[in-house]
Amino acid sequence: MPPRRRGHRGWRLAGGYLLTLAVLVHLNFLLPRLMPGDPVDALLDAQSPSYVQDGAARAELERYYGLDEPLTTQYGRYLADLARGDLGSSIRYGRPVADLVAERLPWTVLLLGSSMLLAAAVGLALGVHSAWRRGSAADRGLLTLFLTVHNLPVFFVGALAVLVFSVELGWTPLGGTRTPFDDPANLLAAAADVGAHLALPAAVLASGLAASYYLTMRATMVGELGADYLVLGRAKGLSERRLKYRYAGRNSLLVVVTWSALRLEGLVTASVLVEVVFAYQGLGGLIFDAVSFRDYPVMQACFLVLTVLVLTANLLADLACGRLDPRTRA
C-alpha cells in the first residue's frame, strides 16, 4: 500500500468518530421517547416508588422533556441545549446536571488514567516475560491466574479487597474520594490523602485490565518468537534482554496499542461498578445514585459524557498508533 499523508488519515479517522458521536447524540434523544410509556409517567405517578414530590422539580422535568410539544420542537431544543452545554436539571439534587458532571468527571478520569497506567505496566511486562519463557511453571501459573482474574465480577473483587486491605490490614481507607471534613495543611498532604483513597480502587480496576493486557501481549509475542529477525539478532550475538524487549516486545506492542483502545469501553463499565463499591465520588457513583432515584437527566448526561470520553480516547489511540508504526508514517 502506498504511504498516505498523515493529515489525510487523521481527518478520515476524526470523521468516523464524529459520525459515531452524532448517532449516539441522536440515540440519547430518541431512547427516552421510544420507550413504552414515557419517563415522566413513572415520575409523576403517585403510585410509583420514584414519584417526584417536589413541585418545582416536576415542573422542571416536564419542561426538560417538553413532552407535550411536537417532536421536531423537542429535537431542536435538545440540540440547542446540548450545544450550550445545558444537560438539564437533576431530579434528586435540583441542580444543573452539567455542574454535577463537572464536579465528578475529574475523579473518574483520575481513576481511569491511573489504573490504565498500572495495568499496562504490570500486564505488559508480565506478558513479555511469560511469552519468552512459555511453558515454564511461571508462565503456566501466571496464565491461570490472569485467566481467572479476567473473569471475576469486579464488584466482588472490590468488596474482597476492602475486606482484606482496609478492614483486616488497615492499609487503606474504607472508601470515598478524600477524608471528609479534613483540611490538609498543604498540597502534599492533600495529594497523599487523594492517593491513599485512590490506591485500592485503582488497583482493583487495574487487575482486570492487566489480565487483558497480559493475555494479549503473551499471545502476540508467542506468535512473534519464531520470526527471522530474532534468529538473525541471536546470530549477531545480541543480548537476550535486547531481543526480548527492544525487538520482540516492541513489535508486539503495536498490536496491543490498537487493541487496548477497544478495551477502554470495558474499563469504563468496570469503573462504574468499582466506584460504587468504594463510594468513590466519580461519574460511576453518580450513575448509581441516579439509578436509585430514577434520575433520568443525570443518567442520560453520564451516558453522553462517558461516550465522548471513550470516543476521544479511541481517536487518540488510533492517532498514536499511526505514529508508533513507522510503516504508516509518510
Added chain:
Amino acid sequence: MRVRADPVVVAGAVLTLALVATAALAPAIAPYDPRALGPPLAPPSGAHLLGTNDIGQDIASQVVWGARSAVTVSLGAALVAVVLGVAVGLGSALVGGAADTVAMRVLDVFLAVPQLPLLVLVAALAGPRQANLVVVIGLLRWPDIARQVRSQARSLRQRGWVSAARGFGGGLGHVARHHLLPALGPVVVTLAVTTVAQTLLVEAGLAFLGLADPTAVSWGLMVNRALRFPGIFFIDAWRWWLLPPGLAISLGVLGFMLLGVGLEPYANPRWRRRSP
C-alpha cells in the same frame, strides 16, 4: 462434534451443568421461600445452612433461586445476541457491497459505546423486567459475534464447494442454510458459550447497581444489599451474606468461560480439517 475428555472442558461442563440443574430444580432444592422472613442475621446453622440476611431471608435459598434468574437472563440474552450476530454477520458477508459497509459502520458504533451506562439508561427507562433485560443485554452483545461470523463466512465463501453450489444455481439463502451454517456450527457454539459468560457478568453487574427484576432473586442484588448494610465488614455476617452470592457469580462465569476455552480448538477450522 466429538469432545475428548479435556480436564478444562470437563471442569467447565461440571460447573455449567451444576448451575443449570440448580436453576431448573430451584423450588425442590431451596429449603425456604427466598422472600420469607425469619430471624435477622442468623449465622449458619442446621436450620439456615448459610444463615440469613438483615431481614431474615434464608441466604441458601436465595443463592439457589438466584441461579434461576442468572440462567434465564444470561441464556436468553446470549440467544438474542447469537441469533442477531449470526444473521447480520452471515447476511453482510453474503450480500457484501453497500449493505456490508453499512452493517460494519453500525457495528463500529456499537463497539465504541460504553455499554454499562447505556444499559443502565435503557434498563431504567424500560423497567428492569426480566424480558427487557434479556433483550437489552442481547442487543448490546451481538456485534462481537457478527464480526467473527462475518470474517469466517467470508473466508468460507471463497472455498470451492460454495462456489460450486452457487454455480449450480443455489441462491444466497440456500448457500447460507446448507453450506455456511453447518460449517460455522462449531464456531457459533463456542461464541455462544463465551457470550453466556459475558451476559452472566453483565446481568450481575446491572443487578448490583439495582437494576434487577424486582420479582426475582438475583445474586448481584444480594451483593448490593450486603454491601449497603452499614458496617457489614465489621461483623461476621459478610462470611455468609456476601461470599455465597459473590462466589456463585464467579463460579458460574468461570464454568462457561472454561467450557468456551476448552471448546475453542474444536471450533478452529485448521484443527478440524486434521480430524474430521
